[in-house]
Amino acid sequence: MCPPRWPPRLQRSTPHAQRRILPRPTPYAPGCRPTVGRSRPPSRAHPSGADSRRRHDTTWDVGFASLEVARLTTVSSTDSIPRTPLPRGFWVIWTTVALDLVGFGIVAPILGRYAERFGANPFTVGLLFASFSLAQFVCSPLLGRLSDRVGRKPIILLSLFGTAIGSVITGAAGALWVLFLGRIIDGASGASVSVAQGAVSDIVEPKDRPRAFGLLGAAFGVGFVFGPALGALSALRGPHLPFYIAGAVAFINGCVAIVRLPETHQHRGPRHVGEKSVHSADLWRLVTVAFIAVAAFSGFEATFALLAERRFSLDEGGIAVVFVCIGVFLVVVQGGLIRPIGAKLGVRGSVSVGLALNAVGLLILAFAKEWAILIPALVLLTLGQGLTTPNFTAMVTEGVAPRQRGEALGFQQSGSALARVLGPALAGFLFHHAGIPTPYLVAAAMCGLGLATLSWRRRA
Numbered sequence: 001m002c003p004p005r006w007p008p009r010l011q012r013s014t015p016h017a018q019r020r021i022l023p024r025p026t027p028y029a030p031g032c033r034p035t036v037g038r039s040r041p042p043s044r045a046h047p048s049g050a051d052s053r054r055r056h057d058t059t060w061d062v063g064f065a066s067l068e069v070a071r072l073t074t075v076s077s078t079d080s081i082p083r084t085p086l087p088r089g090f091w092v093i094w095t096t097v098a099l100d101l102v103g104f105g106i107v108a109p110i111l112g113r114y115a116e117r118f119g120a121n122p123f124t125v126g127l128l129f130a131s132f133s134l135a136q137f138v139c140s141p142l143l144g145r146l147s148d149r150v151g152r153k154p155i156i157l158l159s160l161f162g163t164a165i166g167s168v169i170t171g172a173a174g175a176l177w178v179l180f181l182g183r184i185i186d187g188a189s190g191a192s193v194s195v196a197q198g199a200v201s202d203i204v205e206p207k208d209r210p211r212a213f214g215l216l217g218a219a220f221g222v223g224f225v226f227g228p229a230l231g232a233l234s235a236l237r238g239p240h241l242p243f244y245i246a247g248a249v250a251f252i253n254g255c256v257a258i259v260r261l262p263e264t265h266q267h268r269g270p271r272h273v274g275e276k277s278v279h280s281a282d283l284w285r286l287v288t289v290a291f292i293a294v295a296a297f298s299g300f301e302a303t304f305a306l307l308a309e310r311r312f313s314l315d316e317g318g319i320a321v322v323f324v325c326i327g328v329f330l331v332v333v334q335g336g337l338i339r340p341i342g343a344k345l346g347v348r349g350s351v352s353v354g355l356a357l358n359a360v361g362l363l364i365l366a367f368a369k370e371w372a373i374l375i376p377a378l379v380l381l382t383l384g385q386g387l388t389t390p391n392f393t394a395m396v397t398e399g400v401a402p403r404q405r406g407e408a409l410g411f412q413q414s415g416s417a418l419a420r421v422l423g424p425a426l427a428g429f430l431f432h433h434a435g436i437p438t439p440y441l442v443a444a445a446m447c448g449l450g451l452a453t454l455s456w457r458r459r460a
Contacts, residue, residue, distance in 0.1 A: 086208065086211075086212055086215075087203045087204065089199075089203055089262040089264060090203065090204065090212060092257075092260050092262065093196050093200055093216075093261070093264075094215060094216060094219055096156065096160075096192070096253060096261060097193060097196045097216060097219045098219040098222050099249055099252075099253040100159075100160060100192050100193070100223075100250065100253060101219055101220055101222070101223025101224070101227065102222070102227045102230070103163060103223075103247075103253075104246075105223040105224045105226065105227015105230075106228070106230050106234070106242050106245060106249070107167065107170070107227075107231065107242065107243060107246050108228075110231050110235055110242055111125075111129070111170075111183075112125045112128075113239075114179075114243075115128055115176070115179060117239065118173070118175065118176040118179060119176065120176060120179075124176070126424075126425075128180060129183075130421045130425075131180055131184050132183045132184070132186060132187035132190070133187065133417045133420045134187070134418075134421060135186075135187030135188040136190045136191070136413070136417040137414050137417040137421070138414075139187070139188040139189070139190075139191065140190070140191045140410040140411075140414040141407060141410040143155050143158070143159070143189075143191035143194075143195065143410060144191060144194055144195060144198065144408070144409055144410020144411065144413070145406060145410065146406075147191075147195045147198060147265065147410075148198075148265070148403050148404060148405070148407055151263050151265045152196070152198055152199040152202070152263065152264055152406065153199075153261050153262070153263045153264075155191060155192075155195045155406075156192050156195050156196060156199070156257060157254055157257055157258065157261075158189060159189045159191050159192035159195065160192060160251075160253050160254035160257060161189075161250070161251065161254045162185060162186065162188065162189025162190075163186055163189055163190065163192070163247075163250040164247045164248075164251040164254065165185055165189075166183065166185035166186030166187075166189065166247075167182070167243050167244070167246040167250060168243065168244065168247040169181060169182035169185060170182030170243045171241075171242075171243025171244045171247065172240070172243075187417075191410060191413065194409040194410050194412065194413035195406060195409070196216065197213065197216065197393055197397075197409050198265070198397075198405045198406040198409050199264040199265070200212050200216060201397040202264035202402070202405070203264045206394075206397075206398055209393075209394040209397060209398075210338055210339075210347055210350065210390055210391050210394045211339045211342065213338075213389075213390035213393045213394055214333075214334040214337075214338030214386070214390040215334065215335055215338075216390070217330070217334040217386070217389050217390045218330070218331045218334040218335035220327075221328065221330045221331035222331065224323070224327045225327045225328060225331075228320070228324075230242075230245065231245075231246075265406070282399050283399060283408060283411065285453065286392065286395055286396055286399070286412075287396075287411060287412050287415045288415075289351075289355075289392075289450045289453050289454050290388075290392045290415060290416060291415040291416065291418065291419045292419075292447070292449060292453075293355060293388050293392070293446075294415075294416045294419035294420060294423065295422055295426070295443075295446065296358065296362065296423065296444075296447050296450075297358065297385050297423075297443075298419060298420045298423035298427075299423040299424055299426060299442075299443050300362065300427070300439075302423070302424030302428060303424075303427045303428060303439055304319075304322075305319045306431060306436075307365075307431075307436055310436065311368070311369055311436070312371070312374070322378070325378075326378060329379070329382045329383075329386075330382055330385065333382065333383055333386030334386045334389070337383075338350075338386070338387070338390055338391075342391070347394050347395055347398075348395065350387045350388075351387065351391045351392060351395065351454060352451060352455070353387060354383075354384040354385065354386070354388035354391070355384065355388060355447050355448075355450050355451040355454070356447075356451060357380045357381070357383055357384030357387070358380070358381060358384035358385060358444075358447045359444045359445075359447035359448050360380055360444075361377045361378070361381035361384060362377075362381065362440045362441070362443045362444035362447065363440070363444045364380065365377040365381070365440045366436075366437035366440035366441050367437060392412070393409065393412070396409060396412050426439070426442070427439040427443070430442060
């Protein structure tokens with residue numbers, strides 16, 4: 001065993017009274033290698049192991065001995081771990097999704113007023129929005145499963161060009177039924193997001209997926225910040241122009257994707273005989289919790305304009321500013337906060353905290369009558385939603401085989417599409433018949449139910 005000793009230079013240059021030992025020093029004699037701790041191999045200039053003699057935990061207080069500290073300090077164990085760069089193909093996928101959502105953001109805010117030109121009443125406008133989600137509900141699992149067989153890229157291209165066709169039909173509509181046809185085509189081909197999520201899960205390691213899905217979710221914020229602004233400006237030139245622009249964006253996006261979008265799925269082909277079905281009890285439970293969370297948040301989105309008008313006297317412009325702020329904050333949460341929070345809480349813990357924040361935010365919102373109360377409620381809601389959405393997606397991809405991810409994510413998006421139909425309908429009914437606080441109290445209870453379901457899954 002090698003006896004510890006002081007390096008000769010330090011014994012000569014530093015009095016013993018100026019040494020503080022934190023903890024006991026552990027240098028080694030020449031030729032001896034340390035058996036524990038963090039060390040470097042002996043350099044060529046010091047084949048006898050002099051490098052190891054320099055590495056100790058002694059600190060020096062005063063005088064010229066401080067020069068030795070800079071040279072002899074051990075590398076700290078708290079040094080940050082460098083962030084793993086995402087694959088290059090991820091950013092191509094991200095750009096494709098962001099442009100797709102810009103096109104959706106162009107159409108969504110003006111569709112209701114556009115439908116009124118064809119004699120649609122508020123109920124018909126609601127059905128028009130619901131037709132998109134219902135078509136997505138039916139077709140997303142089918143397109144997701146097809147992406148497991150033929151690859152992600154063909155289905156994303158099908159979705160982009162289908163969106164282009166649906167947008168052009170909507171803009172060229174001369175009757176109400178043609179308007180419905182355009183929205184149904186757009187919804188039926190609206191699996192680009194879930195298939196893109198499958199493509200991301202193909203190329204990103206499991207530990208980095210929450211961060212990647214968070215960045216992909218930030219594309220929603222980008223779409224809903226720039227899309228409505230572009231739609232409002234183009235509508236000044238005529239009511240049909242925004243839909244043509246949305247179609248052009250989708251078409252150009254598809255053409256660029258043909259060249260630049262990589263094929264990420266390496267497990268294409270039919271399902272193996274005896275392979276476990278994707279529709280397992282675990283996936284059903286996750287999709288149920290996601291359905292509850294999306295229904296609660298979409299109910300808030302559908303009725304917040306009414307609450308803002310009645311309690312805070314906000315007009316359309318003020319409400320738009322609030323939603324833009326929510327979108328920007330959502331980009332910040334999903335683009336920058338997912339990684340550090342996920343490192344502390346894990347994927348399931350992040351979902352649980354997100355559901356709890358949603359519940360608290362909705363409870364506060366139910367009784368908010370001043371801005372000092374409204375703003376914290378909106379911050380909690382946005383933070384909670386920003387945590388739940390990407391981590392739900394990560395949980396779904398971790399629970400299935402690689403050749404089943406597209407179908408599983410399509411199944412999840414199908415449930416979310418149904419939630420966006422039923423959630424606003426329930427919230428609007430409660431707002432009208434049971435009073436302003438009721439839909440938010442019910443939504444908070446739904447988030448609590450989702451949290452309980454998720455906790456029960458953990459114990460199972």
